[in-house]
Amino acid sequence: MSGDLVALRDGIRSGSRSALSAVNGYLTAIDASNPSLNAFHEVFADAAREAASQVDGARKSGRLLGRLAGVPIAVKDNIATRLGHTTCSSRILENYRSPFDATAIERLAAEGAIIIGKTNLDEFAMGSSCERCAWGAVRNPWDPTRVPGGSSGGSAAAVGASLCSAALGSDTGGSIRQPASLCGIVGFKPTYGRISRYGLVAFGSSLDQIGPLTRSVRDAALLYEVMAGDDANDSTCASREVEAISDTIDHAPRAPRVGLPRQYRTGNSAAVDAALERAVDLLKGMGAKIVDIDLPMTDVGISTYYVIAPAEASSNLARFDGIRYGHRAMGGDLFELYARSRAEGFGAEVQRRIMLGTYVLSAGYYDAYYRRALQVRRVIKQEFDLAFAACDVILGPTSPTAAFPIGGVTDPLAMYMCDVYTVNTNIAGICGISLPAGLDYSSGSPLPVGVQLQAQAFAEPTLLRIAYALERELGPLGAAPPTLTTAA
Amino acid sequence: MSETRPPLSLDEVRHVAKLSRLALPEARMASMRDELAAILGHIALLQNVPVEGLEPMARPLAMSNRLREDSESPPLSRELALLNAPAREGEFIAVPKVLGGESS
Secondary structure, eight states: OOOOHHHHHHHHHHTSSOHHHHHHHHHHHHHHHHHHHOOEEEEOHHHHHHHHHHHHHHHHTTOOOOTTTTOEEEEETTBOOSSSOOOTTOGGGTTOOOSSOOHHHHHHHHTTOEEEEEEOOSGGGOOSSSOSOTTOOOOBTTBTTBOOOSSSHHHHHHHHTTSSSEEEEEESSSTTHHHHHHHTSEEEEOOTTSBOOTTBOOSSTTTOEEEEEESSHHHHHHHHHHHBSOOTTOTTSOOSOOOOOGGGTTOOOSSOEEEEEGGGGSSOOHHHHHHHHHHHHHHHHTTOEEEEEOOTTGGGHHHHHHHHHHHHHHHHGGGOSSSSSSOOOOSSOHHHHHHHHHHHHSOHHHHHHHHHHHHHHSTTTIIIIIIHHHHHHHHHHHHHHHHHHHOSEEEEESSSSSOOBTTSOOSHHHHHGGGTTTHHHHHHTOEEEEEEEEEEOTTSSOEEEEEEEEEOTTOHHHHHHHHHHHHHHHOOOSOOOHHHHHHO | OGGGOOOOOHHHHHHHHHHTTOOOOGGGHHHHHHHHHHHHHHHGGGGGSOOTTOOOOSSSSOOOOOOOOOOOOOOOOHHHHHTTOSSEETTEEOOOOOTTTOOO
16 A cells, blocks of 8 residues: 555556555545544545546556556645635635646646545645644644644645555645655655646745655656646746656766755754765765755745745735635625635634735835845845756755644744745745655654755756655665554 | 844734735734734844845746737636635625725
């Protein structure tokens, strides 16, 4: 059950495995684990079985199968699907049904992937713990008293607990990579504009990117390859051709230059530092050249992000006004309808960010906050450009710590700090991937920690090939989530 | 970090709530002010970064307007467009009276 996506796909193709039995296996695992993990908000059992039977039938009659035929994939609930609801884990969209599929969903479906359900997130993807989900907190499969990370925490928990072959998430400041790190899986954020945002409910439009959460780098590469590429429905989508990578992922670059920023080595837990050191040693052993680099803007990233992202969010979330869709508060005049619908429908963190974004965009503060943040954004981008002149990829931690206890971080600012190593990837629009790299035993039971590789915009082939080679050297984590061992 | 907090009055918080179209209860204003002030205090770090002469960067990658043929494509059907309307009258979305309605 814990096998990777490519293995299942090949098995279905060759007839050694049936898509229906794979779907049924995952549905049984979901029934057993989801009541405690709360990874899924909705499960499409009947539709998934039906789609799987069609794949099995198509194979038996000798029809050509898509590149993802029969593979069950979970989808973060801020990505539009005609099947079921698209709630963003928010009361304001509790009953919302999308009249269309996101482009990423259409492309997966065109290759035969099966959407098995929708996963929980921090409301509107704003959070790093999945505690701010209107449908209850999501729990970490390695320790259900701890958070799975966020905001794609439901997708990360589902993949970590082997409740699906892979999942989609969205990453605005680390929301794919940080939960992947906390749940012991691979999380990949492609370059800005590489995968269409059409059908991804907008949070920070200059930062948002869809990406895969998987149990292997090869799986992530395959899903990326299927979803990436220009889309007439998203004018910010990159028109540049997508280089096929999944079949040549084992072509590791010889002697890659790996940048190690001095700013990434302070304030981490001992286990995170140990995982990073081990990754450095393994990369050296593979012939990589380790280059000391400087990213002095690392600390300023959170400040920059918490101007730009809320500013864009305050504008994007203006559409939720109780008129055309979503929760509507009845009674009163039009202003009251807007203001009460939004106050009743949005949770506390979403309201805080709308307020913050509105404030930094308001007359008298625009220059001091928003304009200045956009200038600092350029400094951050220039800093990465300079760094990538000296290296092919940048290595660092994904998150400063392993998963923290549910309820353990209550201060909003402290929560924002979880993303100190991930926000600048989005601010600069480059790509990044988190790999499971070690275990933290300091709390008694094992908790996974990840390392992150970042690469220049559109350098996905280099990033994924080095990640694949490092993944092989790192090997399996050496423990499995207890929820998985008891279910098996 | 309290010494770097910018002043933020309750009246400003009320004003921002109104701009945000959020009917915050009066009892929420003080805690919202304190939360925003703490975050703005941290954001003040931006003032330490030299940015003289730098163009603001709204998007991470260079982009230009993308035009397409002005051609017809099948629209969303009326029924699908109305699928999520919280209140409807026939083919229309029902809303409160607009003229003289908005009190801001």
